[in-house]
Amino acid sequence: MRTPLEFVDTVLRDVEAHLRGTKRTATRVRSLLTQLAGAEVKGIKLPEAMAPHWKALLVNTLEDLVQHQDRTVVLFWDETPLMLHNVRKSSGEAAAMEVLDALRSLRQMHPRLRMVFAGSIGLHNVVTSLRRAGYANDPTNDMDTVDVPPLSTDHARELARGLLRGERIQVGDLAATAAAIAAAVDGVPYFIHHVIDQIAQRGGAADVTAVSEIVNQSLTDPQDRWHLRYYRERIDTYYNPDERPFALALLDVLSTTDQPLPFEPLFNLLKSRIVTEDSETARSVLALLQRDHYLAQQPDGKYRFRFPLIQRSWRLQRGLAP
């Protein structure tokens, strides 16, 4: 989705599909469409001529949904920040700002309408870029932010065991192999699935050695099936030109230390890579890197990579020695 109209189009289709299930129709929005178009708008896709009226269409669509409910309606939207990022790129900052404001306004107008935004990039990335263009609002201050952590050790092992069994993979020591998988990928379910998928494709028995081989190969896979290069690419996409050299240098530094670093020595090592005395930008980039899941700050204030797997990957991608 790249424009507000495309977003509204998708919402309308989903709402109408839901209402058909309860033998209802989205009468308000269809009536509005007829009024705006001068004739009944048939078909699924909203015509481009409706673009200037997307806000009214969105409001009417969700009102159609809410009015027929006697329960709270929860809308789940995946990759919402990415959608807003695309809207910003295609239609400008103003359009992205209006989408956020419209959604917030809808939540205020309809207390039984709730929204869940999910995304692999943080909404803060989009809002920050909008703020630079003059956007002053805080469009999600009525929403709670939940960081979805990796699985706990036990759950990661359980997932690995379950998948190994489910894929009917021959395993000598199921517990040890599952534990190795969970540890090698820091409990991240996405990578657990990948490891087991590759074990299954390889054929043969699975053991701790095989797990280690698969992870090592994946870290240097020229096809990048684990999409690990994304961690590098998103620095260029979401960090502004002033922040980028800081982000890259800080990650380079932390990828090559085997112990967490407090700010001062970290900043000093940063200065051995880039010409700067700007500690404030360094601090704010560290905060961004934490929010974007690259880094974690320990209770003692020291910084480290959040996931050892990503630390290894970063080091390899950047050609840095351990």
Next chain:
Amino acid sequence: MKTSSLSRLSPCLMSRETLEAIFVQREPLAQRLVELIRDSTLTAAKHQTLVVGPQGIGKTGPIPTAAKHHTLLIGPHGIGKTHLISLVYHRIRAAADLHGCLLIAWLREEEWGVTSFLDLFLRIFRALLAEHADPVLSEQVESLYDLPSDEAARAAGQLLKQYVGSRTLLLLIENLDDILGGLGDQGQQRLRSFWQENPFCTLLASAESLFNAVSLQTSPFYGFFRIQHLRELELDDAALLLTKIAALDNDPDLESFLQTPAGRARVRAVHHLAGGSPRTYLILAQFLTRDTLDALAEPVIRTLDGLTPCYQARIARLSPQQRKIIDFLCDRRHDVLVKEIAQCCFLTHQTVSSQLKELRDRGYVRSHPIGRESYYELRDPLMRLCYEVRKQRGELVRLSVDFLRSWYQPEGLHWQLAPRQSSDARALGLRIRDRTTEARATLNRAVKLSDRSSQLLFKRAEALLALDRWDEGSAVLGEALCRFAHSDEPEVGDTEAIVCNVLNKTPDLASWRIHISTLIDLYDRHHILAPLGRGLVRSIRPLMSPLVNCAAARMWLDLWRQAAADRAEMRLPLRLLDVAVRYRQAHDPRVLFDLPVEERSLLQPLLGIEPGAGSS
């Protein structure tokens, strides 16, 4: 008369008093460095220092040290590294609490020929003996020459450790990159191990730029030093430095002029061109009097001449291919692509790319990536300006300085009018636009004014031009210029408003042509084309308005070019106008790279572009 206490090129030759007298911007840093040295000397085994480095060098955890601090100052040539080190040296020597517990060895910039661990220690002994004459030590050092080199190296280390004893050795090392480079990987490793096992040294070192021995994570000295990048002087610092030098040189006239808006405007013009290198201002100061600063061009050209040997020495250190590239960039004046450099220097693309990378790492060039291409220019525009002075006998530089002198007007010189005059001046004000009847009435009232002050005369001219009374207006303007352009307090009118009037008010092409020619003739007659050029450049902002179409903008440029073709003072403004019009048409930031950086930075704000964005 200038005193001779200032050494423009060798701060280490200056007395402590002189160093302190002209020290600007870095007092907190100097104090911090002294404190670190004091802490290193007086505090033993109190702190744990986190040591980060490659395998085998303390990587596995914090290592107790004797709280020795090591600082590396990084900054380009002329930024004031030696001044700072010299100042710290004097302050440390004067610190009574450190007497008896601190030894000092100062390895100066000229410590060439260090190619081994032994060489370095022999230099350290030489520096120690220069500071603390000791015949016994001298004899012991002499005896090292009788030993085979490996044994001498071990013995030198032992001797140093023994000599320092329970004291701390402050090592001041300039051009650390040269010294560590000379040691090579093995020598660096050995040195690092020696200092780790024998932590009696505290180091204050300097280098022109980051170098592999401290920035590569596999190098022995990665993470060893506290890195401190020295920044250039801001405008206020530069003005303060010149003021302090004027005071030291016992020139109260210059000193007081520097504190006026006009004096500050002159410094601002210099700062625009020359940046914030303290050495530049030290050299400039020797050519400054109140009058020469006001005129500006001559001291700037003489400064560039004074800087030329420094730049020649820097260029001489480069390889022939690199020198060729630098020479090409000097000649081109503006940013260029790699392929152009390769073509014009008869080098392969790969060779040029790799040489540019090294030149960039060493601080000679800067790149501006746009898309997949990178444009390169000299990082230090003064290097190019020195080249221009030699090549064209300073003519081009003189024109640039004159333009900047006009561009940076003294701040705070607003129309200081009495209340009656003020209200009439407002009535005469240029933004009359649609209030023609009212404007005519107030103008007639103003015409009756008996006061013929310069401001009113110029304002009257500007008002007449704004009311499309071109012939009258230009006559009054001519009169005003005649009377006030070269008076004791010269006035040239608000050229931006005058030019904008021509842009906005003139109804047709033929009139544009006539009006532009008239303005050029008027200002040229009084040899003050630079202010008119300033007005033309400042009119670029309204020219970028969507109300002016591209064809009109192009015609505007062409007419000015035709009218001013043979006037050297208009070349720079026309260059800026040309790039602005091209940018307007193409919206391609690359067109700005046709300008050298000092001209580009004037134009970017007028086009709404952040200056310096995208460079590395």
